[in-house]
Amino acid sequence: MKPMSMLFSPTPFRNTTARNRLWLAPMCTYSAVQEDGHATDWHTLHYGSRAVGGFGTIVVEATAVSPEGRISPRDLGLWDDRQIESFSKLVKAVHAEGALCGVQIAHAGRKAGTSPALRGYAHAFEGTQDGWTLVAPSPIAFPGLDKPSELDAASIDALVEAFAQAARRAVAAGVDVVEVHGAHGYLIHEFLSPLSNVRTDEYGGSEENRRRFLIRIVDAVRSAIGDKVLCVRLSATDWTEGGIDSEATCRTAEALVAHGVDVLHVSSGGLLPASIPVGPGYQLPLAADVKRAVSGSQAKVVGVGLISSGEQAEQALVTGRCDAVAIGRVALTDPYAPLRWANRLTDADSVMPAQYWRGIWA
Numbered sequence: 544m545k546p547m548s549m550l551f552s553p554t555p556f557r558n559t560t561a562r563n564r565l566w567l568a569p570m571c572t573y574s575a576v577q578e579d580g581h582a583t584d585w586h587t588l589h590y591g592s593r594a595v596g597g598f599g600t601i602v603v604e605a606t607a608v609s610p611e612g613r614i615s616p617r618d619l620g621l622w623d624d625r626q627i628e629s630f631s632k633l634v635k636a637v638h639a640e641g642a643l644c645g646v647q648i649a650h651a652g653r654k655a656g657t658s659p660a661l662r663g664y665a666h667a668f669e670g671t672q673d674g675w676t677l678v679a680p681s682p683i684a685f686p687g688l689d690k691p692s693e694l695d696a697a698s699i700d701a702l703v704e705a706f707a708q709a710a711r712r713a714v715a716a717g718v719d720v721v722e723v724h725g726a727h728g729y730l731i732h733e734f735l736s737p738l739s740n741v742r743t744d745e746y747g748g749s750e751e752n753r754r755r756f757l758i759r760i761v762d763a764v765r766s767a768i769g770d771k772v773l774c775v776r777l778s779a780t781d782w783t784e785g786g787i788d789s790e791a792t793c794r795t796a797e798a799l800v801a802h803g804v805d806v807l808h809v810s811s812g813g814l815l816p817a818s819i820p821v822g823p824g825y826q827l828p829l830a831a832d833v834k835r836a837v838s839g840s841q842a843k844v845v846g847v848g849l850i851s852s853g854e855q856a857e858q859a860l861v862t863g864r865c866d867a868v869a870i871g872r873v874a875l876t877d878p879y880a881p882l883r884w885a886n887r888l889t890d891a892d893s894v895m896p897a898q899y900w901r902g903i904w905a
C-alpha cells in the first residue's frame with residue numbers, strides 16, 4: 544500500500560475541486576498561426592494531452608485582451624466574441640480528461656509586439672515589431688524595446704473593460720479558472736512597480752495608487768465571471784533595488800483577497816533584466832510569504848519555479864509553502880510527468896487513464 548500524497552489529493556477552489564494539486568503553468572506557445580488570436584487544433588492537442596497526462600488544473604497561456612496587448616503577433620487572444628468557439632474546443636478536450644481548465648488573460652504593456660520566442664525567429668526581446676504601438680503607465684522603455692506612450696485615464700478605463708470582456712469570453716468558452724496576468728513585467732506589473740510607474744495621478748505614487756489598476760481589473764473581472772475561480776499571478780519581487788519586494792507583494796495579496804481573489808500564483812521577475820538566484824524551488828519562499836499573509840482567508844497559493852520532481856512538489860506542500868504547485872518547462876517535453884509522479888508517490892488511480900493502465904509497471 545503506497546502512502547497518501549498531498550500532491551495527488553483533491554483540492555477545493557471556491558465552488559469547484561481539482562483532482563490534484565498540480566497545475567500546468569501558463570506557457571506561451573506562439574501558435575496562433577493566422578495571427579488572429581484563435582486557438583487551433585494544435586492548442587487543443589497540446590492542452591488536452593497534458594490533461595491526459597494527469598495535471599489537475601491546466602492554465603492556458605497568456606491570452607491577450609486586445610490585439611496591441613499581445614506579446615507577439617502569434618499570441619492567443621480573447622478580444623473578440625468570434626474567438627470564443629476555438630477556445631471552447633480546447634476547454635472541452637481538457638474537461639473530457641478530468642482536469643479543470645483556466646486561461647491567463649493578459650496585456651503585455653511596454654513588452655508587447657516582440658517576436659514569437661520560437662526557434663527560427665529573432666530573439667524575443669531584440670526589438671519591437673514595426674508599426675506596433677506600445678502603452679504603459681509611464682513612458683519608460685524596457686531595455687531594447689520601443690518607448691511606450693503613457694496611458695491616459697480614458698484608455699485605462701477601456702483596458703479595465705477589455706480585461707472584463709476577455710474574462711466573460713473565457714467563461715463563455717467554459718473555463719473554470721480565470722487567471723489575471725499581473726507578473727513578469729507586463730502591463731499590470733508595470734503599474735505595480737515603482738521602477739516602471741512614475742505617474743503623479745491616482746494610479747501612481749503610493750503603493751495603494753499603483754495597485755489601483757489591478758484592483759479595478761479584479762473587481763471588473765469578478766463581476767464578469769460570477770462564481771468562477773479568480774486567480775492573479777504576481778511577480779513577488781523585481782529582484783532589483785527600489786522595485787517590488789515580497790513584503791509589498793504580501794500587502795497586495797491581502798488587498799486582492801479582500802476583493803474576492805481565490806488564488807494567488809506566485810512567480811517573480813520580468814520587469815527588468817536582473818540577477819536572479821535561480822535554483823530548485825527558488826520562488827517557493829516567496830509563495831510561503833504570501834501564504835502566511837493570506838492565512839486567515841480561504842485563498843489558495845500556487846508555487847512555481849524549477850520544481851522538477853514529484854518528491855520536490857510534495858515537499859513544497861507538506862512543509863506548508865503553498866497549496867498547489869505549477870509545473871512549466873518539465874511539462875513541455877513530458878506531458879505525462881504527473882502519471883509517473885503519481886505512480887511513485889501514491890496509488891495512481893486518481894490520474895491514470897484507463898487506456899494507459901498497463902503503463903503502471905514503468
Ligand SMILES: Cc1cc2nc3c(=O)[nH]c(=O)nc-3n(C[C@H](O)[C@H](O)[C@H](O)COP(=O)(O)O)c2cc1C
Pocket residue numbers: 568569570571572604605647724726727776810847848849850869870871872873
Ligand atoms: C516557453 C515558456 C512560455 C511561458 N509563457 C508564460 C505565460 O504565457 N504566462 C506566464 O505567466 N508565464 C509564462 N512562462 C513562465 C512559466 O509559467 C513558469 O512560471 C516558469 O517557466 C517557471 O516554471 P518552471 O521552472 O517549472 O518552468 C513561460 C515559460 C516558458 C518556458
